Amino acid sequence: MKHSSFFWFVLPSTVLMLLFIAMPIVSVVTQSFYTAHEQVILEVENCGPFGCTQETSVDQEATAALREAEPLGKFAGFDIYTDRNHLAFGEVAAAWVKSDGLPDFGSSLMNLPFYKALGFTLTYTAIVTPLTIVLGFIVAIAVNAVAKSLRGPTIFFSLLPMIVTPLVGSLILFWMVDARGILGTGLQWLADDPNLSVKASTGLMWIMLMVYGVWHAAPFAFVVFYAGLQTVNTDTLESAMVDGATRWERIRYVVVPHLMPLVTFVALIQLMDNFRVFEPIISFQASAHATSLSYAIFNDLGGETRLLSSAAATSVLTIIGIGILLSPVLVRTWRDFNR
Amino acid sequence: MSSIATKQTPTVKILANGFLIMWLIVAAFPFLWTLWGSFKVEGDFFSKANWANALFGTLTQSETGGSFTGAGYYGAWVQEEFWRAVMNTTIVCVCVVTISLTFGTLGGYALARSTYRYAFWFLLFALMFRAMPPITLVSGYLLPFFEWNLWGRLSTTIIVLVALNQPFTLWMLHSFFKNIPQDLDESAMVDGCTRFQAFRHVIIPVMWPGVITTGLFSFLLAYNDFAVTSMLLSKENQTMIPKIASFLGTTQTKGNVMFAVSAVVSATAPLFVMVMFFQRQIVSGLTAGAVKG
Numbered sequence: 319m320k321h322s323s324f325f326w327f328v329l330p331s332t333v334l335m336l337l338f339i340a341m342p343i344v345s346v347v348t349q350s351f352y353t354a355h356e357q358v359i360l361e362v363e364n365c366g367p368f369g370c371t372q373e374t375s376v377d378q379e380a381t382a383a384l385r386e387a388e389p390l391g392k393f394a395g396f397d398i399y400t401d402r403n404h405l406a407f408g409e410v411a412a413a414w415v416k417s418d419g420l421p422d423f424g425s426s427l428m429n430l431p432f433y434k435a436l437g438f439t440l441t442y443t444a445i446v447t448p449l450t451i452v453l454g455f456i457v458a459i460a461v462n463a464v465a466k467s468l469r470g471p472t473i474f475f476s477l478l479p480m481i482v483t484p485l486v487g488s489l490i491l492f493w494m495v496d497a498r499g500i501l502g503t504g505l506q507w508l509a510d511d512p513n514l515s516v517k518a519s520t521g522l523m524w525i526m527l528m529v530y531g532v533w534h535a536a537p538f539a540f541v542v543f544y545a546g547l548q549t550v551n552t553d554t555l556e557s558a559m560v561d562g563a564t565r566w567e568r569i570r571y572v573v574v575p576h577l578m579p580l581v582t583f584v585a586l587i588q589l590m591d592n593f594r595v596f597e598p599i600i601s602f603q604a605s606a607h608a609t610s611l612s613y614a615i616f617n618d619l620g621g622e623t624r625l626l627s628s629a630a631a632t633s634v635l636t637i638i639g640i641g642i643l644l645s646p647v648l649v650r651t652w653r654d655f656n657r
Numbered sequence: 658m659s660s661i662a663t664k665q666t667p668t669v670k671i672l673a674n675g676f677l678i679m680w681l682i683v684a685a686f687p688f689l690w691t692l693w694g695s696f697k698v699e700g701d702f703f704s705k706a707n708w709a710n711a712l713f714g715t716l717t718q719s720e721t722g723g724s725f726t727g728a729g730y731y732g733a734w735v736q737e738e739f740w741r742a743v744m745n746t747t748i749v750c751v752c753v754v755t756i757s758l759t760f761g762t763l764g765g766y767a768l769a770r771s772t773y774r775y776a777f778w779f780l781l782f783a784l785m786f787r788a789m790p791p792i793t794l795v796s797g798y799l800l801p802f803f804e805w806n807l808w809g810r811l812s813t814t815i816i817v818l819v820a821l822n823q824p825f826t827l828w829m830l831h832s833f834f835k836n837i838p839q840d841l842d843e844s845a846m847v848d849g850c851t852r853f854q855a856f857r858h859v860i861i862p863v864m865w866p867g868v869i870t871t872g873l874f875s876f877l878l879a880y881n882d883f884a885v886t887s888m889l890l891s892k893e894n895q896t897m898i899p900k901i902a903s904f905l906g907t908t909q910t911k912g913n914v915m916f917a918v919s920a921v922v923s924a925t926a927p928l929f930v931m932v933m934f935f936q937r938q939i940v941s942g943l944t945a946g947a948v949k950g
Contacts, residue, residue, distance in 0.1 A: 319767060319770045319771040319772070319773075319852070320852070321773070323767070323852040323853070324767045324771050324773070324776070326853075327763045327764060327766060327767030327852075327856075328763070328764045328767050328768065328779065330759075330760040330763060330764070331760045331761065331763070331764035331823045331827060332764075332779075334760065334816070334819060334820040334823055335783070335786060335820055335823050335824065337820065338794070338798075338816065338817055338820030338821070339786045339789065339794060339820060339821070339823075339824075340786075341797070342794040342797030342798055343789075343794070343797065344797075345797040345798075345800070345801065346793065346794070346796055346797035349796065349797065349800065389800060389803075389804060390800070456676065457676075457677070457680050459673075460673040460674075460676045460677045460680070461677065463669065463670065463673035464670075464673060464674060464677060470936075472677060472681065473936060473940065474932060474933065474936055475681050475684050475685040476680070476681070476684050477932050477936065477939060477940075478684055478685060478688060478929070478932065479684050481877065481928050481931070481932050481939070482688070482925055482928055483880065483881040483883075483898055483924060483925075483928070484881060484883070485881075485883045485898050485901065485902060486898070486901065486921050486924055486925055487687075489901070489905075489917070489921055490687045490688065490691045490921060491687060493691065493694075493702070493703075493914075493918070494687055494690065494691075496703060498703035498704055498705050499702075499703060499708070500690065500708045500711065503708040504708075533683065533684075537684070538943060541939075541940050541943045541944060542943060542944055545940070545943075545944035546944075565669065590787070590788045593790070594790035594791075594792070596790070596792060596883075596884060597883055600883070600902060601905075603905075611790075612790050612792045612793075612884070615792050615793060615795075615796060616792055616884065616887075616888070618796075619795065619796055619799065619888055620887075620888070624799065626796060626799060626800055629796040630796045630797070633792075633793035633794075633796050633797070636790060636793050637789065637793055640788050640789065640790070644785070644788055648781070648784075648785070651781065651784075652781070655777055
């Protein structure tokens with residue numbers, strides 16, 4: 319394809335992506351170095367019959383005018399990154415000096431908002447991704463083993479948790495595990511504790527969020543693996559059988575290696591998606607127990623005072639996190655292409 | 658295609674079937690339960706006395722006289738004007754799907770046919786953009802949008818969603834176009850067509866399966882989005898998902914959780930229908946990226 323026709327064909331997408339993905343990244347990075355103007359303080363001397371008093375008041379008009387003139391705010395350098403709500407160098411150093419032992423240091427880290435969010439996001443990603451792959455694989459093997467006529471309906475119902483809007487799907491689960499809902503009652507009965515409530519316990523809340531994550535993502539892994547299973551070479555399976563391989567050994571040494579490239583693909587997509595975990599925290603109203611990086615940004619942006627700079631700094635840190643997470647994949651793609 | 662290797666012993670069959678039944682219950686039961694419960698009163702949906710009340714609607718019977726009630730739906734759709742959100746969602750979804758497919762087919766086609774190195778870099782950048790959580794970009798939108806008075810409008814949100822959709826659309830259509838033999842458009846060009854004419858008369862007629870599949874996923878992205886729509890739309894322009902989220906904030910205190918429940922069921926219904934009709938396309942779309950590498 320000629321350069322010029324390539325250019326015209328990709329122009330609309332390129333313009334859109336530059337304007338609404340690349341430019342916002344620049345804008346986020348810039349914003350994260352600025353902080354909102356402080357309020358303009360007026361000092362007025364009131365002189366009465368009993369002497370003069372100094373009074374300070376906020377000059378609303380001047381503040382508004384200043385903020386209007388320079389909406390970005392004033393330059394703050396790396397101050398926002400190092401403040402208590404983000405990397406909190408000061409607090410971390412103090413906690414390191416004060417703490418006795420790593421567990422103690424860890425628990426004081428979890429009191430800092432950024433590390434709390436990062437801790438949950440990483441734990442969620444690290445636990446949900448492998449579980450999703452394993453569950454999806456087992457479901458795919460099982461579906462492959464049942465009669466052909468049953469496969470259609472099975473796939474239909476299996477797709478539902480993935481297709482349904484994350485916010486809606488997690489709400490549905492949340493209502494069921496409510497202390498007055500069916501699963502909540504079931505849990506209370508199992509634990510023999512009538513006061514058990516998922517909403518009140520940090521541990522249970524983390525588990526519920528991860529259960530939701532696996533429930534939501536497993537269908538994707540299942541569908542991909544199921545498609546892969548259709549292409550497994552039956553000759554190889556048969557010869558393995560002739561050689562005396564048991565059913566388990568056939569799965570272990572023939573099917574799993576065949577599916578390995580798909581596992582990498584699913585893992586890559588899942589890493590990206592799990593790192594941005596967000597909606598379930600809103601639905602589960604879990605922010606007291608678990609916050610994620612995305613939730614921290616959302617929280618800064620919402621509400622009366624939009625903390626743009628704080629949100630921007632968290633965004634930049636999140637993007638860096640994604641970059642670190644994906645760097646092995648990018649390097650590999652690049653190498654594959656060059657080969 | 659039955660071979661010895663695919664034959665199973667009865668134990669394996671029972672195990673497989675038993676596991677599948679369990680998985681199906683886990684996957685589908687929550688939806689059925691919520692659908693059933695949405696026709697009850699709150700006292701039954703969240704039953705302090707006995708969970709089985711949600712099944713039989715004991716309180717619904719004593720409060721409304723019947724064992725089913727549409728009060729939740731009436732409250733959400735009429736009283737809280739959920740229909741307005743449904744209209745907005747429809748507008749957003751139709752526009753996003755149309756625009757992203759138009760731009761995506763053009764770009765995807767060019768990426769599939771170009772043999773130069775920059776096409777690869779283009780796709781790699783698109784992949785990186787795909788990895789970006791949308792909420793991180795939202796903090797970059799807000800200030801300029803406020804400044805230029807673009808905030809709160811449906812059109813702004815549509816364009817933003819189309820842009821966020823592009824990386825994925827390009828990747829998917831790129832792999833679909835790779836499967837259309839190159840001889841097809843090249844022979845048209847030998848016959849004197851320009852590149853665009855070849856695309857218009859030869860490729861467009863055969864591209865629909867791939868485009869429909871990609872369109873389904875664009876639709877899902879627009880329909881399911883919460884991060885962008887909740888931050889960029891003003892209250893009267895809200896789409897369904899942020900509207901449901903706003904029910905949670907206000908109605909739980911008023912004791913009108915049932916509004917949210919019926920809104921949730923209403924928002925799930927179109928997806929249900931979609932999966933029913935397009936199951937094959939969804940499955941092929943999910944696997945397209947994976948199997949072809």
